[in-house]
Amino acid sequence: MASRHAQPDKAGTGYLGSVAGLAQPIERNAKSNMRGSRARPWNRPAEPTCLHEPVTALAVCPTDASPTNPDLPSPPPTPRFHMSNPLVRKLEGFGLLSDADRAVLERISANAQLIGQRVDMIREGDTPDGVILIMEGIACRQKHRANGARQITAYLLPGDACDLDVALLTQMDHTITTLSACRVVRLPLDFVKRLTDEHPAIARSLRLSSLVDEATLREWLVNVGCRSAVERIAHLFCELLIRLQVVGFASEDSYEFPVTQLDLADTVGLSNVHVNRSLQELRRQGVIELKGRTLKILDVQRLKSIAEFNANYLHLGAWATA
Amino acid sequence: MTMKLQAVQIATGSNDRESRLVSEDGMLVAILVQLSGEHGALAGKWFLEVGFGPVKDIHAPLFDDLETAKVWISSRLADIASND
Numbered sequence: 001m002a003s004r005h006a007q008p009d010k011a012g013t014g015y016l017g018s019v020a021g022l023a024q025p026i027e028r029n030a031k032s033n034m035r036g037s038r039a040r041p042w043n044r045p046a047e048p049t050c051l052h053e054p055v056t057a058l059a060v061c062p063t064d065a066s067p068t069n070p071d072l073p074s075p076p077p078t079p080r081f082h083m084s085n086p087l088v089r090k091l092e093g094f095g096l097l098s099d100a101d102r103a104v105l106e107r108i109s110a111n112a113q114l115i116g117q118r119v120d121m122i123r124e125g126d127t128p129d130g131v132i133l134i135m136e137g138i139a140c141r142q143k144h145r146a147n148g149a150r151q152i153t154a155y156l157l158p159g160d161a162c163d164l165d166v167a168l169l170t171q172m173d174h175t176i177t178t179l180s181a182c183r184v185v186r187l188p189l190d191f192v193k194r195l196t197d198e199h200p201a202i203a204r205s206l207r208l209s210s211l212v213d214e215a216t217l218r219e220w221l222v223n224v225g226c227r228s229a230v231e232r233i234a235h236l237f238c239e240l241l242i243r244l245q246v247v248g249f250a251s252e253d254s255y256e257f258p259v260t261q262l263d264l265a266d267t268v269g270l271s272n273v274h275v276n277r278s279l280q281e282l283r284r285q286g287v288i289e290l291k292g293r294t295l296k297i298l299d300v301q302r303l304k305s306i307a308e309f310n311a312n313y314l315h316l317g318a319w320a321t322a
Numbered sequence: 323m324t325m326k327l328q329a330v331q332i333a334t335g336s337n338d339r340e341s342r343l344v345s346e347d348g349m350l351v352a353i354l355v356q357l358s359g360e361h362g363a364l365a366g367k368w369f370l371e372v373g374f375g376p377v378k379d380i381h382a383p384l385f386d387d388l389e390t391a392k393v394w395i396s397s398r399l400a401d402i403a404s405n406d
Binding site for chain 2: 280
């Protein structure tokens with residue numbers, strides 16, 4: 001019998017490290033994949049309570065408020081933020097933010113909700129009702145064919161905001177699904193409007209982020225249309241290294257990559273067999289190392305050379321030319 | 323209709339070399355490659371490296387043996403023939 005035995009959803013062992021390390025790869029099973037990715041609806045988390053406050057009020061973190069002394073002028077608030085917040089890091093990569101901008105971003109992302117892996121956060125055909133912020137983990141945009149085949153069209157990484165202009169649309173034309181467990185925030189559309197109205201620097205950075213999303217989609221189109229199997233994977237690994245470095249989720253050469261071989265195959269438009277061969281080839285050349293869920297790039301320059309990687313489409317200034 | 327398999331070695335750029343050219347009535351319709359040990363538990367299965375015409379399918383399953391592969395390829399050819 002033709003074998004269709006492996007179920008991607010069952011696989012704790014299906015990550016690239018185990019595959020490239022000669023453990024059992026996940027075999028494509030388009031139908032089970034479709035069921036798997038659609039079987040678990042997202043129990044939408046409650047919105048953070050701070051979202052019900054005016055946007056401007058969010059700029060001042062209550063924990064930083066000084067005791068009121070009527071005899072002295074109140075010192076200006078000194079919001080306490082740290083640069084580990086991926087949303088702040090991502091948006092600061094596109095332009096200067098004020099302390100108030102950073103503080104409001106810290107506040108709205110403080111109560112991110114944990115969502116399990118392979119959960120649809122919003123599905124094709126649904127009415128959009130908010131902007132999703134990814135704070136941890138990896139999610140994706142994907143489309144399914146009736147026969148179960150799937151194409152992943154974008155990876156959503158920490159700091160990414162999904163569909164800023166989604167309020168203009170009446171229904172989703174694709175599905176957003178978690179690939180790994182994620183921490184996410186959902187911002188109501190009216191809140192996003194107030195946020196961008198009252199914080200023009202944030203609005204500008206979010207707009208730039210959307211433009212980069214479009215540029216990235218173009219680059220992915222080039223990937224599946226013009227590059228070989230090895231080149232496609234090399235290009236994706238280069239892109240993810242930079243995008244994750246920007247938000248503090250990658251070292252100079254390594255990052256967590258909790259994506260199965262099946263996911264990767266559906267990302268780069270290849271069969272599982274060709275993905276596995278390509279990973280083995282990159283390992284044989286001493287370019288990458290996969291251990292568990294960690295991808296270590298042993299030779300970054302070589303990987304960029306294989307992919308003919310040019311990070312200009314990410315529009316990240318110093319990051320892109322590093 | 324007569325299906326024939328011819329053993330060949332193919333340079334796939336990997337350790338997957340053992341292959342079969344699959345012909346139907348003298349026409350090449352597919353190339354099957356046996357997966358090597360670098361595919362872990364899937365080693366030994368047959369992969370549709372290339373399918374021509376109605377046999378082309380990037381989502382084709384892996385086959386446990388050549389007989390299973392022949393049945394699958396025949397069904398694809400028969401589907402097209404029945405639609406003619």
